[in-house]
Amino acid sequence: MNVEVEEVEPGVKKIRIEIPANRLEEESEVAYRNLGKRVKVPGFRKGKVPRAMIERMYSQDVLNDVANRLISNAYVEAIKIKHLHPVNEPQIENVRVENKQAISFTATVEVLPQVELGDISDIEVVRKNREITDEDVQKELERIREVHAQFAGVDDRPIREEDLVRMDFEGKVDGESVPSLAKTDQHIRIHTGDILKDFYTALIGLKEGEEKDLKVSMPNEYPDPAIAGKEVDFHVKIYDVREKILLDLDDDFAVQVGDKKTLDELKNQIRSELAERAKRETDQAFQKDVMGRLAEKHPFDIPQKLIDRNADQIAHNMEHTLQHGGIKLPESEEGRQKFVEGLRQNAIDSIREEVLIQAVSEKEGIRVEPEEVDAEISVYAEKMGESLDVLKKRLEKEGAIGRIARDLLIKKTYDFIQSKVKIKEEPISPSESAGETGAGE
Numbered sequence: 001m002n003v004e005v006e007e008v009e010p011g012v013k014k015i016r017i018e019i020p021a022n023r024l025e026e027e028s029e030v031a032y033r034n035l036g037k038r039v040k041v042p043g044f045r046k047g048k049v050p051r052a053m054i055e056r057m058y059s060q061d062v063l064n065d066v067a068n069r070l071i072s073n074a075y076v077e078a079i080k081i082k083h084l085h086p087v088n089e090p091q092i093e094n095v096r097v098e099n100k101q102a103i104s105f106t107a108t109v110e111v112l113p114q115v116e117l118g119d120i121s122d123i124e125v126v127r128k129n130r131e132i133t134d135e136d137v138q139k140e141l142e143r144i145r146e147v148h149a150q151f152a153g154v155d156d157r158p159i160r161e162e163d164l165v166r167m168d169f170e171g172k173v174d175g176e177s178v179p180s181l182a183k184t185d186q187h188i189r190i191h192t193g194d195i196l197k198d199f200y201t202a203l204i205g206l207k208e209g210e211e212k213d214l215k216v217s218m219p220n221e222y223p224d225p226a227i228a229g230k231e232v233d234f235h236v237k238i239y240d241v242r243e244k245i246l247l248d249l250d251d252d253f254a255v256q257v258g259d260k261k262t263l264d265e266l267k268n269q270i271r272s273e274l275a276e277r278a279k280r281e282t283d284q285a286f287q288k289d290v291m292g293r294l295a296e297k298h299p300f301d302i303p304q305k306l307i308d309r310n311a312d313q314i315a316h317n318m319e320h321t322l323q324h325g326g327i328k329l330p331e332s333e334e335g336r337q338k339f340v341e342g343l344r345q346n347a348i349d350s351i352r353e354e355v356l357i358q359a360v361s362e363k364e365g366i367r368v369e370p371e372e373v374d375a376e377i378s379v380y381a382e383k384m385g386e387s388l389d390v391l392k393k394r395l396e397k398e399g400a401i402g403r404i405a406r407d408l409l410i411k412k413t414y415d416f417i418q419s420k421v422k423i424k425e426e427p428i429s430p431s432e433s434a435g436e437t438g439a440g441e
Contacts, residue, residue, distance in 0.1 A: 003078045011303030013084060013111050019074050019103040027066045028099075033061065059099070069098040075107050085112040085358055087306060112351070113300045115359050123293045124422040127286045130278045131427065140270045141249060148257050151242035158205045159241055163190045165203065171216075171232040178227060185239070195219055203236065206324035211237040225338065287414060288349075290421060295352045298359075302351050310347035315340045342432050359415045366410045376404055 002018040033056060039058075041049045055062075075090060090107035096101050151164045159165055165188045171181030190200045202214040214234040222228040248254050254266035320337075360366070374388065381391040395401050 001074060001077065003081055005084070006186055008108065009303075010301065011110055011113065015075070015078050015082070015084075015090075015107045015109070017071075017074050017078050017105055017107065019070050021102045023070060023102055024066065024103055025100060027070060028062060028087050031062050033065050042066050062429070063097065063099055066096075067103055069260060070103060071095070071105055071226045072358075078107070079109075080143075083114070083362065084109075085355075086110065087309070105182055106181055110303070110306060112306075112355050112358065113302055115298050115300045115355055117298060117359050119365050120294060120297070120360075120417065121369065121420050122422070123290075123297060123420075124424060125289050125293055126424045126426050128426050128428045129282055132274045132278060136274055137267050137270050140274060141267070144257055145249065145253075146244050148247055150247070152245055154208075154241050155245050156207065157241065157243075159190060159203050159238070160243070161190055161204065162244045164188070164244070165190060165238060167203075168237045168239070169234055171234045173230050173232055175233075178232070180224065181227070181232060193220065199234070202234075206236070206238050208212065208238055208241045211235075227278065244277060268290050278349075287418075290414075290417060291349075291353045291356060293421070294356050294417065298356065300326040300352075300355065302348060306351060307344060307347050311340050311344045314343045314346055314350070318343070357410055357413045360417060364413075364416060366409065366413050366416060368405045368412065372408055373401065373405050376408060377401075 001020065002016075004016040006014045006016070008014050032051065035058060036049060036051065036054055037047050039049055039054060040046055041053065041057075044050075048195040055323075071092065075092075078084075079086060086109045088110050092106065093106050095103075095105040154163075167188060168184045169181070169186070171178050188200075188203075190203060191197075191338040192200050192204070194200060196216075196218075196219075199214075199216045202216055206212060212235075214236060216234055218227050218230055218232055220229040243427065247256070249263060251262045254260040254263045256265040258269060260269060306427060307405075374392070376390050377392050381388045384391065392401075395404070418425050
């Protein structure tokens with residue numbers, strides 16, 4: 001098979017492929033034999049129809065079927081031969097198919113950039129480890145305490161910071177009502193440190209039963225660009241005001257929020273969970289640093305078209321996740337463009353990592369065997385209480401086996417890279433950890 005590759009534009013390859021005539025003849029022979037076993041023609045027993053008659057009746061169908069199969073297989077073979085990694089489906093053109101002649105066609109496809117790897121053993125990366133302190137545990141206890149706070153009604157008291165207020169509100173911009181700023185019977189927690197601090201600050205001092213007009217300047221960073229930075233006229237009606245009551249930090253608290261007998265047991269659990277979270281965050285940050293240093297040593301250009309596509313895909317996935325959690329994204333085109341633009345660096349980092357992982361795995365011959373995929377699925381099966389066979393069939397039906405194999409390949413390749421680079425262990429300084437928050441429950 002003859003394969004030639006031409007770069008049409010950065011990141012786009014045109015592959016010219018010629019399939020030898022003998023492969024068409026061989027595949028056609030197999031196709032006719034199989035067809036002869038099952039074709040039915042009046043006057044002939046099944047399997048006894050003369051070959052010449054079958055060719056007269058089905059020659060074009062056989063030629064088309066065989067050619068399509070050969071073209072599909074030849075394309076897959078060609079990208080392997082040329083070490084190309086497509087990011088979209090190929091555009092097949094200039095197809096020439098004639099009986100007993102070589103098949104030729106072109107496939108135009110976008111591909112990942114290619115990079116020549118050098119020695120990575122001289123790359124040095126700092127791994128910063130974080131120790132969990134008593135202060136960290138206390139901060140997490142206070143966070144849990146806040147989560148489990150109770151609210152009690154107040155008698156004729158103005159709204160204060162941290163109160164829970166039930167209210168109606170409607171916001172207008174230039175006299176026009178804004179649907180996203182019109183809510184009824186809403187429970188609002190007063191946080192003057194929030195993005196809507198001016199709105200919350202304006203509510204402080206109002207009482208249950210009050211109705212009032214407020215003028216609020218919306219922050220420039222408000223998610224909806226149609227509202228950001230503008231003055232909004234709010235009309236609010238207060239139905240109920242409740243104040244926050246924190247539970248005492250004692251053994252009863254440990255039983256209620258953590259199913260532990262004593263506060264000390266709860267603290268030990270929190271310390272363990274914070275340590276696990278700190279390790280995960282350290283591992284993620286270290287992996288990012290390793291891949292960043294690898295990218296610095298092996299710079300390459302990424303086509304803008306590929307960056308745009310990846311940013312759109314990341315935005316789509318994030319949008320689906322956020323909407324599933326009840327979070328709405330900006331509806332305007334301008335708002336969506338800003339949202340996607342903010343993810344552009346994520347797209348660039350993702351592409352660079354994919355290219356480098358692919359290059360290292362190919363150079364070092366790193367592969368994932370079927371047994372390794374089965375072992376990974378077995379772990380999932382045990383957690384889900386399913387048999388390996390049942391889960392594997394379901395994953396095959398969902399097309400998830402390939403993703404599992406790909407994830408394993410990434411992990412094996414990253415482990416290889418980590419084994420080759422120089423690692424310097426350092427503790428995280430107090431100033432670096434000062435702004436970190438506690439783990440979730």
